[in-house]
Amino acid sequence: MKLPGRSGRRRQNSSQKFKPCKERSSMSTLFDPIQVGDIELANRIVMAPLTRNRSPNAVPTALTATYYSQRATAGLLITEATAISHQGQGYADVPGLYAPDQLAGWKTVTDAVHAAGGKIVVQMWHVGRISHNTLQPGGAAPVAPSAITAKSKTFLINADGSGTFAETSQPRALELAELPGIVEDYRKAARAAIDAGFDGVELHSANGYLIDQFLRSGSNHRTDAYGGSIENRARFLLEVLDAITNEIGAGRTGIRISPVTPANDSSDPEPQPLFTYVVEKLAAYKLAYIHIIEGATGGPRDFQQGDKPFDYAALRSAYKHAGGKAAWMVNNAYDPVLAETVVAKGEADLVAFGKLLLANPDLVKRLRERTELNTPDNATFYGGGAKGYTDYPALA
Template sequence: MAKLFQPTQVGDISLKNHIVMAPLTRNRSPGAVPNDLNVEYYRQRATAGLIITEATAITHQGQGYADVPGLYSKEALDGWKRVTDAVHAEGGKIVVQMWHVGRISHTALQPNGGKPVSSTNRVAKAKTYLVNADGTGAFTETSEPRALEASEIPGIIEDYRKAARAAIDAGFDGVEIHAANGYLLDQFMRDGVNDRTDEYGGSIENRTRFTFQVVEAVTKEIGARRTAIRISPVTPSGESYDSNPQVLFTHVVEGLAKYDFAYIHVIEGQTGGERDYRQGDNPSFDYIALRAAYEKADGKAAWMVNNGYVRDMAIEAVETGTADLVAFGKPFIANPDLVERLEKNLPLNTPDQATFYGGNAKGYIDYPSLEKVA
């Protein structure tokens, strides 16, 4: 049996294989509360070694898309407890991806219709998802943000800490800090977005300060071995870019190495877009050098890779040690039994893109498993 399908350990979390269900925003939690559909969706996919939930807002201010779940109300946490119980009953493991979208939001989604917050007051050339009065969903331009005052940042760090504690209390096996894809922490780290002149702007040390402060707060609260982080060195999502991502993210992983994390989740290229795979399509970013820098700094967390991996690539990555875990996104949408299909090298269902965002059971919990096909 290929190593990909064998058990492994990441931090304090024991996994039955090296296959991870990547976080996938599906916009099916009205009121930011997980519901029966969400329980069934995650239960169906519990054969993954690890499930990472869809990105989940740590506060109302952190929300940027309609009908995504939260971690900030009793109703939401009760809903997540039902999800974690269902996944655990099937023998699975699940962590929550903690999310603050920053400027990738809309006033309609913010408390009292306020402006989204960011490292900057510049509008992102990006879209968010709103639900219309008739119940239909539509993508729309993001709203103008306001730059956070330095005095406000400790409050958001505290929000991350509280959300991490709430997640563990709701039965999650750990948390993943979302510091990727042009959202709040990424907006601070990148010089193409961060135009600040205070202690959170300018130098790489200043721009990464917020991220490391969040890491410190979360690991102190729940332990580093139940904590993970997601980074995306070159993704342009949310109009996010940096003039020297290799230097920036080398600094990031060297700083993360001091923590005994469960795993580091690295998006190789743009999620759902162009590949930037090691020395492949775009050698402008060297992922092998990034991991080498992490290990040289004595980092020991599992290394998770993500973006366009297929069966043979995933098997090779784990067998050769270039990765410890491989995350699959879209294949898990259409294949609740993806692990079995990969192990047996069987055909995969094709996802219905029209049902990705919003809706009901269609395209969410009705994809056929091998058991149903048989």
């Protein structure tokens, strides 16, 4: 779940303007087209995944189609996190990717985005332990690598229709024999996404959800082939990635990672070697893109875990040295000037914006023309209807 309230976008006042960075003509800009795997993008501005809790019974609605199609001028739209199975569901009224009515709802969305000239991928999600038993099949306990309760909260809908945040439930540790079934759920969801008209998928491996839970020693205390060493903790991620890329192709597959975020009680004392190993393994896949959350999700960019700051430049160098060629997408607290700068310097190929695109459906035009930006309405981020969802004004 990428909570828009924690998306890390620096608040933009409605009167705020920005100055361009100095660029040479040979430098790339946010507005240049780019080929990302098998997907051709009109520009390098990406809509980050933002949970909005507006899909009753996990089904996207006509309003969802309006919301995404309004923002289709961004080079790429990444949907809100979308559960691959009922077991993978962790928040009320978030969409799914596993039932016919959900897929029919998503087909309406992808058709609307394509009609508006946009490209859209779905973020594939299994929350693992970040759930509540009332959201699980039969009221069961959420599943996790280990039976460690997260110090986190989930979002529930009350009987009167109001929303509330609640502590996550005690999870149970997954049995070894259950893991192939979850890998298969990912494969089926990837195929369903393409059949529903998506241009590709993003594998959610960040922010303390199931795959991230396997990666980190703070949430993975297993003693079998999926725990202990970095190689073992990364095994589940690579098995899932194998299943997805074999099904739909690596060129339509992206992945999101968050090396140091504490979101959902995720922690590891040595994130640099862990994620260096991960990206070196990712280099073997001809992925469309790698999406990096820099710093704490929705928090400071310089947040660190362990005894030293995380070196994102070294991470990218390790990926390239291993032969990786996927587009490098950055996210977290990027304002327009910083975004322009990193693309111009070649430090990133794509920049994902959260609240700025939430509040400015025509963000591409506003950035190009250097005009004022709408202010996000925090009170309408989660749940509700059109207010704070599809009613943000565009430029005349």
